[in-house]
Amino acid sequence: MTAARGRMGRPPLTEERKAAIRLDIAHAAVDLFIAQGVAATTGEQIGQAVGISARTVWRYFPTKESCVRPLFSTGVDTIATALRQWRPGRPLQEAFDPLWATDATLTGSDVGALLRLTRTEPGLRAVWLQTHDEAEPAFARALAERAGLPADDVRPVIWAAMLNAALRTAVEQHAARSTDPDLSPAWIMADLKAALRTALAVAAAGIT
Structure with a gap:
């Protein structure tokens, strides 16, 4: 009796590895967009910068512009978690205090340049x-859960739209103010944190 053959070839990528590849592609695309513009950038160039083929790039993203999406959407789950942890009667900013503890959760300088583009x-x-449009349902679910609403x-939908x-x-x-190349990373991060705190305060005034 012949033993069944095992699967040949490379093992499937883990979700963590796929996410890492997507992020590598995103950073490479941003660098190219900033350096030479979107129109002049090709899928082949993006792939070469990451060490993969253009065909692989298109397996992860349908267009070259969509390659940057991971940089835009990284904070959605983090914000939704913070909203769920927002305790009744406490300032909204307090729920976001853990985010200020590390710069990794905030927008980097390359994303600032991307936003200007x-x-x-x-x-x-x-x-x-589109990224923000798709974030609203996640925010609405978190706010509904916090308020005990159906x-x-x-x-919660209106609150999520406001936020x-x-x-x-x-x-x-913040991105529009951060165009000077001589600005220090510390100033850029401080300005971003201040802008986000102001936004939270304004939004919280309309959320019960």
């Missing part, structure tokens, strides 16, 4: 706005 590159703008209640708009506006204005 979204003002002139419609494809990148579409990815940025999933079909309109109030989402406030955070997006704060990050965009």
